[in-house]
Amino acid sequence: MAGIGFELRKILQKEDILSVLKAYGYSAVISSGPWIISIISIIVSGYISYPYVKNKHDLMAFMVSITYLLALSLIFTGFFQLYFSRYIADRLFEKRLDKVLPNIIGMLTVVILLGFLFISPVFVLFKEQGAVYSVTFVFIFLTLSGVWILNVVLTALKNYKFIVFAFLISYLFTVVSVFVLSMAGSGLNGLLISFLGGQIILFFLLLSLIIYNFASNKLVEFDFLNREKIYISLVFTGFFYNLGIWTDKFIFWFHPDTGENVIGILRNSILYDLPIFLAYLAIVPGMAVFLLRLETEFAEKYENYYKAVREGATFDSIRKRHVYMVETARTAIFEVFRVQSIVILFLFLFSEPIFRLFHFPVFYLPLFHIDLVGTGLQLFFMSLLAIAFYLDKRRDVLILSVLFFLLNSLFSLVSIELGIMFFGYGFALSLLFVSVMALWLLRKDFERLNYETFMLQ
Numbered sequence: 001m002a003g004i005g006f007e008l009r010k011i012l013q014k015e016d017i018l019s020v021l022k023a024y025g026y027s028a029v030i031s032s033g034p035w036i037i038s039i040i041s042i043i044v045s046g047y048i049s050y051p052y053v054k055n056k057h058d059l060m061a062f063m064v065s066i067t068y069l070l071a072l073s074l075i076f077t078g079f080f081q082l083y084f085s086r087y088i089a090d091r092l093f094e095k096r097l098d099k100v101l102p103n104i105i106g107m108l109t110v111v112i113l114l115g116f117l118f119i120s121p122v123f124v125l126f127k128e129q130g131a132v133y134s135v136t137f138v139f140i141f142l143t144l145s146g147v148w149i150l151n152v153v154l155t156a157l158k159n160y161k162f163i164v165f166a167f168l169i170s171y172l173f174t175v176v177s178v179f180v181l182s183m184a185g186s187g188l189n190g191l192l193i194s195f196l197g198g199q200i201i202l203f204f205l206l207l208s209l210i211i212y213n214f215a216s217n218k219l220v221e222f223d224f225l226n227r228e229k230i231y232i233s234l235v236f237t238g239f240f241y242n243l244g245i246w247t248d249k250f251i252f253w254f255h256p257d258t259g260e261n262v263i264g265i266l267r268n269s270i271l272y273d274l275p276i277f278l279a280y281l282a283i284v285p286g287m288a289v290f291l292l293r294l295e296t297e298f299a300e301k302y303e304n305y306y307k308a309v310r311e312g313a314t315f316d317s318i319r320k321r322h323v324y325m326v327e328t329a330r331t332a333i334f335e336v337f338r339v340q341s342i343v344i345l346f347l348f349l350f351s352e353p354i355f356r357l358f359h360f361p362v363f364y365l366p367l368f369h370i371d372l373v374g375t376g377l378q379l380f381f382m383s384l385l386a387i388a389f390y391l392d393k394r395r396d397v398l399i400l401s402v403l404f405f406l407l408n409s410l411f412s413l414v415s416i417e418l419g420i421m422f423f424g425y426g427f428a429l430s431l432l433f434v435s436v437m438a439l440w441l442l443r444k445d446f447e448r449l450n451y452e453t454f455m456l457q
Contacts, residue, residue: 077148122138241405299390388442393445411430
């Protein structure tokens, strides 16, 4: 779904510094998506509202609640995101644009209904926190789940300016309303309602853009539930990948040596949480670079290769296009590695003054440094998986996602047993292992691509 790629290409064709910066800026916002921007809004909201919140525990409970909502909604919608993305991509390839909107509405209906059943136990688990907290928690979960589904379609849209506007206005609303309600002394429920308001704004802005771009004479369809159009491997890949990202956090939250109760059954880890979430902010430049390379250069070379195959070009022409595609993929991966390495090196050198500037405890620095390496490896791993998806290597990606979940769980438990100096190493080492394996598999896939294209069809 390279709609956004065509528009970014137009910007880059101007070949001036401002256009390049503009393209990378749009790419950064779109590639980061609601997940990274949510983390930014939580940290910024907590930072600016801290002096005005009378009960500091309310602010901690707010940040922990939102963190769990992000984790649970991403893991839950992991069952749907990848296979629905494939469904939409197939319809766009077939030029069946009329199928997009009604099936998005259908998927949203399924996700909201199943999501309500999934999250409904909170009415019992958070009974002591009151009805307002429980209801707001449920509505935020459902809204976030809807945003993740809409986010699947964003790269197919050309109106990148509106997408950036939607993200910025919704999270600006969240930050401002959190600040205002903090000064008004609204408490935990008011803070959660402010976050819900921002997510509702984002949901309807994105939905309106999709309605505008994919007009249809049908309101709802459930064609995506057609058994022939469901890729079971993608269903479980999305789930295990998202579970793998969060499993180390859950382990540190619920391990008796590293976690503590905050509100209801929700726990956090004072030692682990802040460094890992700050480290995630550092991958935004690398994500911008990769989206730009993937959606402009690699997508074009990929399409040229398979267009030559479909139209019966000579083998020499196909082989040359295969070489161009491989070189473009290699360049994209190297560019991500180079940019992210520069960011990590910069933060290694200047992390202490940055921490002092924002009044973060400097004893977090060793863990922050290893988390920087870990999140950088996660970006590298994501990049390799994205290219593997282009090559339709669903089985490989599923194996890698399951392995990532298992290794991150095992290594994180071991790191806790080894002591505080080893915290974060489980996350980083698991990603190092699966990244090396993914790189090896991708190399083999490219070597066999011509053979598989012609001999296994």
